[in-house]
Amino acid sequence: MGIPAAPVITSVFQDLVKTNAYKKGMPLQRFTFVPHPVAGKPASVCREYLEGKDPLTGKPVMQEIVEALTKPLTEEEKKTGFIERPTPPRLVGPDTPENLHQIFLKNGWTDGLPIVLPTEGKVAEMLRGTSHRPDEVVGTMRPSGPHEAWEYTVEKVAINAVMAGAEPKYFPVILAIASTGITSLFTSTTSFGRMVVVNGPVRDQIGMNSGIGALGPFNHANATIGRAWTLISRNLGGGGTPGQTYLGSLGNNLNYNNLCFPEKEEELPEGWKPLHVQKGFKAGESVVSLFSGWSIINNGGFKPYPYHEVMKYQSLGFFTSGTGNCFKSGVPDSAAFTVLLDPLVAKDLKEAKGFSTKEELSQWLMKNTFKTAWAYWACRPDDLKKAKEGVEPYASWLKLPEGALVPEPVFFDPKKPIEIIIVGGRTNPFWQAGDFNYIASGSVDKWK
Amino acid sequence: MKKRINWLLIGVFLVASLLVAYGSNAQEAKMTVLNPLGSTPLIRCVPMAPRLDTLSGKTIYIVNVKFPLTDPFLVEMQKAFAEKYPQAHWVLRDKKGTYFDDDRALWAEIKEKGHGVIMAIGH
Numbered sequence: 001m002g003i004p005a006a007p008v009i010t011s012v013f014q015d016l017v018k019t020n021a022y023k024k025g026m027p028l029q030r031f032t033f034v035p036h037p038v039a040g041k042p043a044s045v046c047r048e049y050l051e052g053k054d055p056l057t058g059k060p061v062m063q064e065i066v067e068a069l070t071k072p073l074t075e076e077e078k079k080t081g082f083i084e085r086p087t088p089p090r091l092v093g094p095d096t097p098e099n100l101h102q103i104f105l106k107n108g109w110t111d112g113l114p115i116v117l118p119t120e121g122k123v124a125e126m127l128r129g130t131s132h133r134p135d136e137v138v139g140t141m142r143p144s145g146p147h148e149a150w151e152y153t154v155e156k157v158a159i160n161a162v163m164a165g166a167e168p169k170y171f172p173v174i175l176a177i178a179s180t181g182i183t184s185l186f187t188s189t190t191s192f193g194r195m196v197v198v199n200g201p202v203r204d205q206i207g208m209n210s211g212i213g214a215l216g217p218f219n220h221a222n223a224t225i226g227r228a229w230t231l232i233s234r235n236l237g238g239g240g241t242p243g244q245t246y247l248g249s250l251g252n253n254l255n256y257n258n259l260c261f262p263e264k265e266e267e268l269p270e271g272w273k274p275l276h277v278q279k280g281f282k283a284g285e286s287v288v289s290l291f292s293g294w295s296i297i298n299n300g301g302f303k304p305y306p307y308h309e310v311m312k313y314q315s316l317g318f319f320t321s322g323t324g325n326c327f328k329s330g331v332p333d334s335a336a337f338t339v340l341l342d343p344l345v346a347k348d349l350k351e352a353k354g355f356s357t358k359e360e361l362s363q364w365l366m367k368n369t370f371k372t373a374w375a376y377w378a379c380r381p382d383d384l385k386k387a388k389e390g391v392e393p394y395a396s397w398l399k400l401p402e403g404a405l406v407p408e409p410v411f412f413d414p415k416k417p418i419e420i421i422i423v424g425g426r427t428n429p430f431w432q433a434g435d436f437n438y439i440a441s442g443s444v445d446k447w448k
Numbered sequence: 449m450k451k452r453i454n455w456l457l458i459g460v461f462l463v464a465s466l467l468v469a470y471g472s473n474a475q476e477a478k479m480t481v482l483n484p485l486g487s488t489p490l491i492r493c494v495p496m497a498p499r500l501d502t503l504s505g506k507t508i509y510i511v512n513v514k515f516p517l518t519d520p521f522l523v524e525m526q527k528a529f530a531e532k533y534p535q536a537h538w539v540l541r542d543k544k545g546t547y548f549d550d551d552r553a554l555w556a557e558i559k560e561k562g563h564g565v566i567m568a569i570g571h
Contacts (some may be wrong), residue, residue: 001559004499008525010570017569025494039517039571046524062532069508069564070500083491093480100481109484118482141486152486159484236486 006068010036011055015243023148028077030068032061104163108241111230111256115163126158129171130447134158138178141237143187143245152178152236160235164228169206170221173198174228175447176288180440183233184258185240186292191248193294195259195338195436196226197421199276200286202444203262210264212425215340215432226260252294259296264422267343269350272358275421279441286444291338291419293436295321301429306353307345308361312369314433315418319371319379319410321435336416336437337365342424345431358420365418366411374402503536506563511554512542515571522568 009017011033021029033056034049041049054061093100100117104110116122127134134155142149157178161171177196184194198208209219217223234240265274276287299314301307319335341349355361376397377384387394397406411418416437424430500506508529512522526540539562543551558565 001555001562001565002497003559003562004497004564006564006566008566008568013570023491025492026496028496030496037571038521039515041521043520043524046521047528049521050525050528062528065566066503066533069566070503072499073496077496079493080495081493083493085488085491088483088485090483091480092483094478096478100479104484117479118484119479120482123482148489150486150488155482156484156486159482163484231484235484238486238488 004069006030006032006065008032008034008061008065010034010038012036013247014056016247019244020146022083025083027083028074030071032064032068033057034061109231109235110163111227111234113256115231116165118159118162122162123155123158126162126166126168126171127155129158129168130154130175132175132447138175139181141178141181141183141233141239143183143185143233143237143239147187147245148238149181150236150238152232156236157232160231161224161228164224164231165220166224166228167206167220170225170228172444172447173202173206173221173225173286173288174232176442176444177225177229177290178232178236179447180288180290180442182290182440183237183239184229185233185237185246185255187239187246187248189247189249191250191252191294192292193252193254193259193436194229195254195291195293195434196229196261197275197289197291198225198260198262198287198444199265199274199281199289200444201284202286203265205286208262210262210423212427214261214264214423214425215259222260222262223257226257229258229260230255254296261423264343264424267346267426268422269346271356272346272350272420272422275419276441278358279438281441281443287441288444289441290439291436292439293336293338293434296432296434298430298432301345301348301431307349307429307431308353308355308364311339311431311433312365315365315369316371316410318433318435319375335410336413336435337411338419338421338434338436338438340421340423340432340434342426342428342430343422344424344426344429346420346422348429359417361420362418366409369410370405370407371410372402373397373400373404373406376406376408500564503533505535505537507537507539507561508564508566509558509562510538510540510566511558511568512540513568514543514545514547514549515569518568518571525566525568 007029009031014033017031021027033054035055038046038049050061052061053059054064057064092103097117101114104115132154134153136154138152138154138157140149140151154175157175158171161174166174186192203210206221208221214222239245263275268274274283275289276285277283279289281287297314297317299310315337318337349355349361383394387398400406419438510522510526512519522540526538529538541554543554
């Protein structure tokens, strides 16, 4: 804007704003910090913070803000040109394997678990899993929109694939994930999780497991492909440094391998399309599809109630899940729901309940899931205002008891349809559901 | 007897040699590996805007970026500055939408009418 700015930051974000200011070319930005949090504090406490001292510098807060606006600039602050950044050397070492493992761990290049050291031999072997040149640029990735994007080549993806313990035959799947440019370690205070679903012939070609225990630690391809995405997100996507490029308050255990599994296409009921076909790919193509969410819950169909009715109530749990946007003042409410069905559940829904496609089930759930009046007004303050002004239908809904359902669907966003995926080993009619929404797909065949 | 002692000495010598060789190999077993990091972009320096010589008669905007439940803090900030620095005009404005949204109209207004801006980030 060309006028002086004084950023005032709550202290927990000090690393984030300092590193970002550096990356945005203002390394000497004049920050003033106040205690964290300020949200929800009464006026008296806010005044105390403002008339108190910056918890980092010890200077009086208001004086520091005024100085940020009025103190003449130093020569360093007026500087133009470019900031020299150290280029990482191509090789690490020579050193003993034990020391190299420590170097990788201390530099934050791992997920905290032991890795396979990426020797030139192992990386060359991984590169044989694709026809693409090692120096071809695969894409760019960033921890979230405001952060800088890092660029990476086929060789760099191969290095991280080796570290994850992947085999060369998995490499096209890993390249397909990397080519989307989507990080698995999205930085947000809300601790996102991710999910990878693999479709097409590649599932069997590389021995992935879509049957018993598909989402568990029982298959090498499922385990290492999912893990590779996290290592790529740290090392090639510039993310995963807590406080700077990762802010999830609690973190998310799903980030270890991002729920990587293949869809059990062979067990889809007749008329139900595989996920990649739903997303516009041909059945014979191999594809990875990525989802974003936070959490998963489980249910079993042992009582004689229709599964889809149970799913409807289960899905209600997810409008309070995720970001908590439903109850966040000033933020539009939005919810997502993805269901992972054991083939036995899918068969029942098709044959006994008449859902002839995945889409039919998805649309039924979207049209028939409602929240209570209390929750509706808590989520929609603007509608509450209209209701009190007598605007219909809100005024009539306001007469409903708190526990009654408001006939406005919870899942209303057409960009976030409820997704249905088939996976599992038919040991019992179980399903798992999560607050996940589909974000992107990538062709595996392109990277063979 | 003498023969047996000789064989024993030869045996001890061979075992000792093997142990020494193994130890020196273990010490020398160093390797190089490939660096897993991607390429970072170039950073272009952005010079900071010239500062104000005085607050007197100046209009300073305080922007509510809309982090949830931070309104009282910003209202109090406006009041505190107006009390302590009455020579300046302190204007509190809400950015439109949520903290995710841009508000070009507000930035244009501040550029036109403001002499400085305080942005509050965090909750």
